[in-house]
Amino acid sequence: MSGPAQRRITIKEVAEAAGVGVATVSRVLSGGSASAETREKVLAAAARLDYRPSALGRNLRRQRTGGIGLLVPDITDSFYARLADGVLSCARSYGEPVTVGVTGDDPEREAELIGTLIEQSMDRLIAVPSGDGETWGLALRAGLNVVFADRRVRADVPSVVPDDRAGVLTAVEYLAGLGHRKIAYLGRHGQSQRVAAFTSAIASLGLPADRDLVVHARSSRDSAYAAAAGLLQHRADVTAVIAGGNVLGEAAVLAARELDVRIPKDVSLIMFDDVPWAELCSPPLTVIAQPAQDIGYRAAELVLRHGRRPPAVTLPTQLVVRASCGPKVSAPRR
Amino acid sequence: MSGPAQRRITIKEVAEAAGVGVATVSRVLSGGSASAETREKVLAAAARLDYRPSALGRNLRRQRTGGIGLLVPDITDSFYARLADGVLSCARSYGEPVTVGVTGDDPEREAELIGTLIEQSMDRLIAVPSGDGETWGLALRAGLNVVFADRRVRADVPSVVPDDRAGVLTAVEYLAGLGHRKIAYLGRHGQSQRVAAFTSAIASLGLPADRDLVVHARSSRDSAYAAAAGLLQHRADVTAVIAGGNVLGEAAVLAARELDVRIPKDVSLIMFDDVPWAELCSPPLTVIAQPAQDIGYRAAELVLRHGRRPPAVTLPTQLVVRASCGPKVSAPRR
DNA sequence: ACCGCTCATGGAAACGATTCCATCATGGTT
């Protein structure tokens, strides 16, 4: 099965092999001052013995764990997977390990995961927050160094978010330009920013306000499908839908097919988040592209060199026109 | 910015508050024997102070880190994201944190990540291996408790893999049943098992063997596209393609569109790995579904309770017929 | 020649938990 599990060599043995004290070895290895001769000896001994300092010992002494925690609602969602990839990519260049947790957009699970992270003395955390400000108040008071990604729930925590305001406005303007007046937003937990931007955009373009035109789903695929189907079924008057994420968009396409609603003939669809399959879909989906990977990367940068961090970074989105939007139909669908 | 970072409370303070010794506190909290009265006092004090044991202290003493490492080629790939989700889901029920690394199918990066993990004294690792047996020999000798997922590169390491042999055979038989004789396999790094199964299946059905019918791509999207385009362009005689993963399938669809090769009229396509968009694609893709999440979950189970582990678990795949395969065309494509 | 300054160096404390071991009380048996 596994090998004889050879004991790991410690700084003490390196010191002995080099004929110096442990303090000197530590100093040399962490870049402190030492004579050229001593440095040579220590380095040679360390290399010869293939010495690897124990992160455990170091962290215990330093009272902080290297490494960063990452909390996302769903690693299976392409958006969060790309965000995670950005974080991992940045962390790798610093040699920092990343511990990932999946919250499922459940504040309770989130709190639990934060607890685990604190137990590990992890002091840096990137999170797509599910809970409200209160959960995070506790985390902050515990000394955690938090950066929010994708969503901002507290003003006093640095965050990296896509430009939802501009993204939604672009989408609504584009649809309005095609003649649509009844536009629905299919969103989910944690998108209050976007919903606000949506209603504000609707108002600013003089379109009829209707709070029922905002539909919410939980973060599962089933819930997304139910919400999309419900919207298409009960509101035959809406001629355009904005889906607030790729699983919502997928659900909308599926539901439309099931209900014989044709895209874009009967209803136009814009999806938030450009994913590889958007182009493969039938019809190819017009999307608001979000720089998911960049969001992760920038968040990691912020949390890693946390000197004088700006309170908030906003990254631009981009409208990518494909074939899921058309002019408004004159006759109602049903 | 961040709060005053209150100092964390230690076992010593709990002991003092409860009026007992630290040893007793430790014993009570880890389920050792103690009188009912003492247990009561300790539990009360711990709760009152909101005590959380430091994983650092514990691990240093125990000489092993809880938590498990997870190495995947690409977290952005839906297959590995689902695999990771399975691991995370299982780990969560044990309260174990998971540290994720992305290897990019590069043995060098993989070795580097293993090094980082060893530095953290992590002793449990789930990996989709990129390197050959040698890399892993070192890791094993360092006392790592490894479980392979998705691929098996050493017989002496427990592993959880999909039933490639049966999956490939099913795909080839299905295509042969439709009259196809020139079937190509579009694979990538690390799929030697599947390639072997493919050539063996071809042979067993009496189809013409042709080693050029196996094309390899590296794990990037660009490389996948190039390989797919090259195959479709230079081998006008192949009438069916098996793509060895969802990014390869995506690349094949894209390349076919670009080259005006119609699916399934001109060439049939079977993709390994069922992803949500396979149904949304035009045409909907016939796939070999793989239980990615299960693979991750089972691997995590194996690595967590590593008592008497079986050398290998093989999970079934399933053919899902949609609309990307058709009968062989009689006239050559070009 | 002496003083004070800088610099390299090593011993030892500290971090927070677990666990060995000695101590002590208790209760039952000879």
Next chain:
DNA sequence: AACCATGATGGAATCGTTTCCATGAGCGGT
């Protein structure tokens, strides 16, 4: 009454590292 077995308990060692502090050497300036 003496003794042993059992079980609860706390002191102290330990894990591997960093870092404080004391020591001593070398050296230039007065």
